[in-house]
Amino acid sequence: MKNRTHKACVVFCLLIYSCNNNTRLPGNINTRASLPDSIQLTVSGLKVLTTFINRKAGTTSVLYGNPLALREAAGLNKEVVGGEIFTLVTWKQQPDTHWFGAQIPGDFLSAEQLKTDSAGQAVVLNYRRYEGNRFVPDSDTLYKSGRIRFILAQRPSVMP
Amino acid sequence: MKVIIKKKIYRVISFLVLVVVIVQFIQPRFENPRVTGDITAPAEVKTILKRACFDCHSNETKLVWFDRISPVSWMVAKDIRDGRNAFNFSAWNNLPAAQQKDKFWEIVNHALSGVMPLKEYTMMHPSAKLSESDLAVLKNYVSGMAYTETYDSSKATEESAQFNQWQKGNGIQFIPVASNGVAYDPDYKNWQAISTTDAFSNGTMRVIFGNAVAIRAIKEKNTRHWPDGTVLAKVQWDQLADHEGNIHTGKFNQIEYMVKDEKKYASTEGWGWARFKTPDLVPDDKDAMFATKCINCHRPVKDLDNVFTFPIEQ
Numbered sequence: 198m199k200n201r202t203h204k205a206c207v208v209f210c211l212l213i214y215s216c217n218n219n220t221r222l223p224g225n226i227n228t229r230a231s232l233p234d235s236i237q238l239t240v241s242g243l244k245v246l247t248t249f250i251n252r253k254a255g256t257t258s259v260l261y262g263n264p265l266a267l268r269e270a271a272g273l274n275k276e277v278v279g280g281e282i283f284t285l286v287t288w289k290q291q292p293d294t295h296w297f298g299a300q301i302p303g304d305f306l307s308a309e310q311l312k313t314d315s316a317g318q319a320v321v322l323n324y325r326r327y328e329g330n331r332f333v334p335d336s337d338t339l340y341k342s343g344r345i346r347f348i349l350a351q352r353p354s355v356m357p
Numbered sequence: 358m359k360v361i362i363k364k365k366i367y368r369v370i371s372f373l374v375l376v377v378v379i380v381q382f383i384q385p386r387f388e389n390p391r392v393t394g395d396i397t398a399p400a401e402v403k404t405i406l407k408r409a410c411f412d413c414h415s416n417e418t419k420l421v422w423f424d425r426i427s428p429v430s431w432m433v434a435k436d437i438r439d440g441r442n443a444f445n446f447s448a449w450n451n452l453p454a455a456q457q458k459d460k461f462w463e464i465v466n467h468a469l470s471g472v473m474p475l476k477e478y479t480m481m482h483p484s485a486k487l488s489e490s491d492l493a494v495l496k497n498y499v500s501g502m503a504y505t506e507t508y509d510s511s512k513a514t515e516e517s518a519q520f521n522q523w524q525k526g527n528g529i530q531f532i533p534v535a536s537n538g539v540a541y542d543p544d545y546k547n548w549q550a551i552s553t554t555d556a557f558s559n560g561t562m563r564v565i566f567g568n569a570v571a572i573r574a575i576k577e578k579n580t581r582h583w584p585d586g587t588v589l590a591k592v593q594w595d596q597l598a599d600h601e602g603n604i605h606t607g608k609f610n611q612i613e614y615m616v617k618d619e620k621k622y623a624s625t626e627g628w629g630w631a632r633f634k635t636p637d638l639v640p641d642d643k644d645a646m647f648a649t650k651c652i653n654c655h656r657p658v659k660d661l662d663n664v665f666t667f668p669i670e671q
Contacts (some may be wrong), residue, residue: 207661224573225580225581225661225664225667225668226578226580226667226670227552227667227668227669227670227671230667230669231669231670231671232550232669232670232671236671237670237671240671242545244547245546245550245564247605247606248553248562248606249563249595249603249604249605249606250555250603250604250657251603251604252506252539252602252603252604253602257553257555259550259564261434271524273399273524290555293554293665294556295470295657295658295661295665295666295667296464296466296493296554296556296665297466297469297496297499297556297558297659298462298499298503298556298557298558298559299555299556299557299558300555300557301552301553301554301555301667302552302553309666329457332640345538350534352520352640354564354592354594354606354609355516355519355520355523355594355606355608355609355636356448356546356592356609357529357609357612357638
């Protein structure tokens with residue numbers, strides 16, 4: 198009987214300990230801003246090119262690029278060449294609960310990818326937009342060309 | 358038997374009383390040096406500062422009788438010394454304007470997170486406790502110090518000049534190393550970004566990078582105690598507003614590293630702290646108190662292994 202009570206006691210203590218331990222773990226991963234798996238692939242292997250904030254929309258973005266895209270953005274290529282990859286990730290901003298006076302990425306909004314392909318003499322610009330986890334087909338060519346121009350106009354941030 | 362125990366207790370008590378009496382002769386010197394640059398702030402703000410901060414962070418310390426009883430007085434003296442060293446409202450106006458603003462944002466954040474005033478102080482001096490309305494007054498006041506972003510052609514020129522210089526340069530010729538052994542690591546550019554910050558408080562923006570060890574820790578949700586080998590790099594630029602009011606990265610200001618090595622950096626919370634300023638990457642380690650300043654500022658996140666960043670999984 199005594200033995201059983203002891204065992205029950207130990208199990209009970211362990212239970213309380215494990216519950217306590219879990220609740221004490223601060224959830225400091227920014228899950229709202231974390232990228233869906235399919236979007237992670239569009240960023241994987243790319244480097245940070247620049248970051249910017251849209252005050253009116255309350256969004257923050259990071260533009261990534263492969264080495265060719267980085268050269269292009271720095272103005273080292275005379276013109277767009279094939280093989281450039283840009284990914285622009287945009288988040289809604291949220292107040293930083295660790296620091297009054299700062300904002301950090303909140304909900305993930307979109308990822309836009311621009312890939313350039315050589316087709317003979319010409320270069321083809323492929324633009325794709327993802328919202329949340331899904332691909333959004335853009336039929337509005339004016340919108341698309343505007344976004345392409347915008348992405349190509351970005352200059353790398355100074356990173357010595 | 359009972360008589361012997363009673364006698365023993367009596368002896369112990371008299372010994373303790375004697376010790377307490379003797380230590381009263383060892384008293385720290387309390388001085389209030391001259392006020393040289395008293396803080397200028399609206400009356401409602403100043404009243405709060407005087408009530409909650411001035412005892413340790415000014416030359417207008419008001420001691421109550423129990424503050425003078427040793428050994429309490431020794432702790433009080435240490436708190437006052439540390440407090441005045443951290444910042445002193447009686448010499449506040451002698452600080453450059455930008456530093457006053459940065460410091461005040463830090464002060465408000467320490468008040469909001471409950472780091473300050475110290476618990477052991479408010480326990481003995483309950484009137485120093487900050488109420489919700491006190492905090493609202495402080496937040497409102499500091500918000501007025503936020504950076505206002507407008508298009509500034511001189512800032513744009515400054516960024517362009519720095520950008521051209523950076524593009525022309527052949528990279529750095531040697532690796533700068535801070536006095537605590539933390540070296541500037543150019544590889545951060547190949548690491549993943551784990552977050553960004555829009556610090557509208559002082560008009561800067563940052564990207565925080567994590568090395569492979571840090572990324573693995575995020576994937577495994579092991580960021581409460583970042584593992585040894587973790588390196589976090591935070592790059593900071595000025596905010597540069599364009600004509601449409603969008604904010605881009607302006608002048609590069611600095612890169613800061615936190616390098617995790619529990620043994621090597623045991624005296625600085627397990628982290629090696631370093632800051633390299635300007636594109637010349639000059640180590641910011643002239644001040645022997647550098648690491649202490651880092652740790653002090655990071656106190657609101659002491660329970661999160663001293664890391665402010667909420668990492669993004671990507």
